[in-house]
Amino acid sequence: MGGLNSLRILQLHSDYIEYLPVQKEVSAAEETEKTARRIEEVVVLFTAVEEEDNEVVATRAIKEIENFLEKLKVNRILIYPYAHLSNNLAKPAVALKVIRRMEEAAKTAGMETFRAPFGWNKKFTISIKGHPLAEQSRTVLADVENEEEKVSEALQAEAKLESSWYIIQPDGSVVPVEKFDFTEHKDLERLAKYEISKTRASQEKPPHIKLMQRLELVDYEPGSDPGNLRWYPKGRLVKSLIEQLVTDTMVNYGAMEVETPVMYDLNHPSLSDYLDRFPARQYIIKSEDKDLFLRFAACFGQFLMLHDTQLSYRQLPLRVYELTRYSFRREKSGEIAGLRRQRAFTMPDCHALCADLRQTKREFITRFKLCSEVLDSLGLEKKDYELAIRFAEDFYNKNRNFVISLVRLFGKPALMEMFEEKAFYWVLKWEFNFIDNQEKASALSTDQIDVENAYRYDITYTDETGQKQHPLILHCSPSGGIERCVYAMLEKSYRDQKEGGVPFLPLWLSPTQVRVIPVSDKFTKDAENIVEEIRRHEIRVDLDDRSLTLQKKVREAERDWVIYVIVIGQKEIDSGFLPVRDRVARKIKKMKLRELVDKILKEVEDKPFKPLPLPQKLSQRPQFYG
RNA sequence: GCCUCGGUGGCCUAGCCCGGUAGGGCAUCACCUUGGUAAGGUGGUGGUCGCGGGUUCAAAUCCCGCCCGAGGCUCCA
Structure with a gap:
């Protein structure tokens, strides 16, 4: 029964790999020079030879790999002896033989074949490509009878543990x-379906894309990489106000705002560890x-x-906040979608250092509340998003009441994912998920307890x-x-409209809060005076001075x-008296100017303000889209 | 990366199946119109039909290759 033993290969389609032999690890090590080697556009085969392998297995492995290379349209491989894939290794002499056989078979098959030296401790850097086939692990069995090929998602699958799904209710009851x-x-x-079975209901384009363009908020930029957006003046205003609101909220909560670099040394020792877990997602920049x-x-x-910071327990909890403009993730081309997901995005990120679990819990609750306040300011109420809460079973058993208190705060049943063991660097994590018109779920606010x-x-x-x-x-x-917040607002507006409501952005985010339309050219001057009076109160007001019919101007305002x-x-x-047409109430109400101003100021109270991002006269505005 | 769909003036789009000198709407410009709460009228400017090759007397249309985009799959600590 040799069937369980095999050749284990971790196959990584890479932009490049660099390695440097450091020292011999076994006596059977090959001779080599201690010089760095770099190979680009290569499929790297980390290979471990297990106990009962024979040389037939080597040929078979190469045959399988050959098929794969065809799919990837690559013909360059690096065979890299890598013992750590198995705890049942063959003797070095046997292993070396098998590896050499592989090398030979590959060359015979016409592959451009490189091989890292056997028996050496090597330092290496690798950049793996971002497509699904880039990372494969294969096990080639020694037993010829057993031809099954096992292909799995290598890096992720190793870390992924069994999890089970429940619904947890505010009263603490838990149901599968x-x-x-x-x-x-x-x-x-919908959230549960999306998370667990990944089914999709709809095939159409997400409605927010059309809206973001038509409202001249934001658009694709063909001159950049996909997922890098251009923000028109109105969109920039909306985005910038949300940024301001989030920042104000965090500063009031006691966070210290900082700014840190957007790029980091790939070889920095503290970072490489962290990076190893996300090998395929970065933009890489070559400097000198x-x-x-x-x-x-x-x-x-x-x-x-924080590593360099002198900190006393008396200063905890310590809150540090940054608005990252931008964070970059080189998502796979097919994963990018309008404002739902980009490659460059703006993300507020707030860390809190806590002394112990007790302090952590208190802090966690405070932040949970802040998060729903922020979403509330965007016009997203509890009914508009769902809570998902995830943890390791062990943590739950010891902190059950704490978990329940979060759900109680939320006030609705929540999706709960329980892992058998701690699988990640966090022990507890939650997100507010928005469900869009295609029944896709996207995380908005999130918080987690990091123990690593x-x-x-x-x-x-x-x-x-x-x-x-x-x-x-x-x-x-x-x-x-922040982009995703705009996405949620637009998707919600679309849904409201579909259900017979009026789509709108919250007043404090509306690029134009008040529009004044003179009935004819003769009244432009009077209208201007009114506009100026409203503007003085820090209200974004504009004037439609174009020589169009009144109906047309009202239509466009709508x-x-x-x-x-x-x-x-x-x-x-x-x-x-002014006839004020209220879009949301859908009626015209006569009021004094002062009344209107007070009404608006009351409605946007406590919210950030920025002036009109465009010329006040509509006749002076260019058209950015369409 | 794979699959599907698409690329026609700034925007939306017809034409493509069945080859015969590119049509409409919006916007823009000019003129008329100066209005009372969701599209006033007339006229004009603007296009090497994504790129390259092929078939043909003739290609937006048919064939091949490529590029770009979107959606789906997958992925999303």
Whole structure:
């Protein structure tokens, strides 16, 4: 029964690999020079030879790999002896023989074949490509009878543990997902389906894409890489106001705003560890003497900063905040979609260092509340998003009441994922998920308890007794990506409209809050005076001075989602009352200018303000789209 | 990366199956119109039909190759 033993190969389609033999590890090691080697556009085969392998297996392995290379349209391989793939290794002499046989077979098959020396401890750097076939692990069995090929997602699968899915209710009761009655919780059902079975209901284009273009908020930029967007003035205003709101919220909460670099040395020792877990996702920049990667979160910069910080337990919890413009993730081409997912995106990222679990829990609750406040400001209420909460079973058993208290705060049943063991660097994590018109779920706010990175980055504080301690680290994005917030607002508006409602952005985010329309050219001057009076109160007001019909101008104001529209003619000048067309209430109400101003100021109270991002007169505005 | 669909003035789109000198709408420009709450009228400017090759007397249309985009798959600590 030799069937269980085999040749194990981790096959990685790589942009490049660099390796440097450091020292001999076994006596059977081959002779080689201690010089660095770099190979580009290559399929790297990390190979371990197990106990009962014979040389037939080598030929068979190469045959399988040959098929694969055809699919990848690559013809260059590097055979890289890598013992760590197995705990049942063959003797070095046998292994070397098998490896040499592989090399020979590959050359015979016409592959451009490289091989790293056997028996050496080697330092290496690898950049793996981002497509699904890039990472494969294969096991070639020694037993000829057993021809099954096992192909699996190598890196992820190793870390992925069994998890089970439940619905947890505010009263603390827990039901397996399949037993829960979703009648009253359709979006939660969609989230569960999306997370567990990954089914899709719809095949159409996400509606927010058309809206983001038509409203001249934001658009694709063909001159860049996919997933890098251009923001028109109105969109820039909306985005910038949301950024401001999130930042204000975090600063009020006590966070210290910092700024850190967008790119980091690929070979920095503290980072390489972390990076190893996300090998395929970076933009790589070549500088004169080093390779840099663009950050995909604010963690690096903040952790490197905190590593160098002198911290006492008296200063905990310590909150550090950064708005990353941008974070970069080189998502696979097919994964990018409008404002749902980009390759360059803006993400607020707030870390809190806590001394112990007790402090952590208190902090976690505070942040949980802040997150729903932020979403509420965007016009996203509890009914508009769903909570997912994930943890290791062990953590849950010890902290059950804490988990339930979060669900109670949320006030609705939540999706719960329980892992048999701690699978990641966090022990507890939650997200607010928005479900869009295609029934796809996207995470907005999120927070997690990280128990590893303080060690990885050696971040410490001094406790009461003068000892260095590693804190717990909370990672929170209070809003999620800002782009994604806009996506959620637009998708929600579309849904509202489909259900017979009026689509609009919250008043404090509306690029135009009030539009004044003179009934004819004769009243432009009077209209201007009114505009100026409104503007003085920090209200974004504009003037449609184009020589179009009144109907047409009203129509366009509606299409621009302007919430308050005022028409100015002789009657208004005589009476002093303004006919205010309220988009949301869908009626025209007569009021004094002061009344309107007060009403608006009250509605946008406490929210950030920025002035009109375009010329005040519509006749002076270019058309950015269409 | 794979699959599917697509690429025609700034935007939307007809024409493609069945080859015969590219049509409409919006926007833009000019003129008329100066209005009372969701599209006033007339006229004009603007296109080597994504790129390259092939078939043909003739290609937006048929064939081959490539590029770009979108969606799906997959992925999403």
